[in-house]
Amino acid sequence: MTREVSDKQETGERPDLEHLDAAVSHVDHLVSTGGIAAGAAKGILYSLIETLGAFVGDPDLPEHARSGYQGLLETARELRARL
Template sequence: MSKDTKEALGPDGLPGHDYFLEAVNHIDEAVANNTIAAGAAKGIVFSLVETLGAMVGDPDLPNHLKSGYMGALDLAVELEAKLAKLK
């Protein structure tokens, strides 16, 4: 995670997509550095994909947030596919 101080939620009550991007990148780095078990990484990424999928599917989600969340979802799905190739 970034060392910058950030508000937990935006003015609309939702987290910014950058939190999800940082989470995906953190897990990717942890796997690359062997500081997390592959099974744990798979579980965390699965949860991120499910959460982002639910958020993107919300018809009340503002478009500016939806596009950011979709980018984070795409990155998480790519990492999920990468992790699926691990033993």
């Protein structure tokens, strides 16, 4: 983990959308190559979906950012459904 991400977590800021997108993409890659057990992938996706859902529900989130989080949330849900 980079120091930049750690600093954001310590101050309570949201992680960048790119980091969450990379996490979903990484899980998708591992599932498609058989590099992770389905149960483990479901657990990771559950956490990502819960996190993204909390961000989308935040009334202080700007609308332009909300649409990005919503799109990623749908992608994570679709991946979970494939498992």
